[in-house]
Amino acid sequence: AQRAQQANHLKRWKQAAFAVAIFPPLLSLILAWQRTGELPTSLLLWFAVMLLIAVNVFKKPQ
Known part of the structure; x- marks a missing residue:
């Protein structure tokens, strides 16, 4: 526990x-x-990458 x-x-x-x-x-x-x-393209790109990472991190079953 x-x-x-x-x-x-x-x-x-x-x-x-x-x-x-x-x-x-x-x-x-x-x-x-x-x-x-x-919107600055670089920031949009960064945001998209961060979003992908977040989805991968939080959806992964521990």
């Missing part, structure tokens, strides 16, 4: 780390969009 609890804790940390990693660029993406009215 303790090992499962530790694994769950680790998963939560991974999610938190991911949220922290994804937040600043997402914020700059939104700000750039508001300022120029268009």
Whole structure:
């Protein structure tokens, strides 16, 4: 039971780390969009990659 609890804790940390990693660029993406009215291609590309990684990480059965 303790090992499962530790694994769950680790998963939560991974999610938190991911949220922290994804937040600043997402914020700059939104700000750039508001300022120029268009989305930078590099940021869109980055976002797509992050989304793919997120889906792979969270859908993988532990």
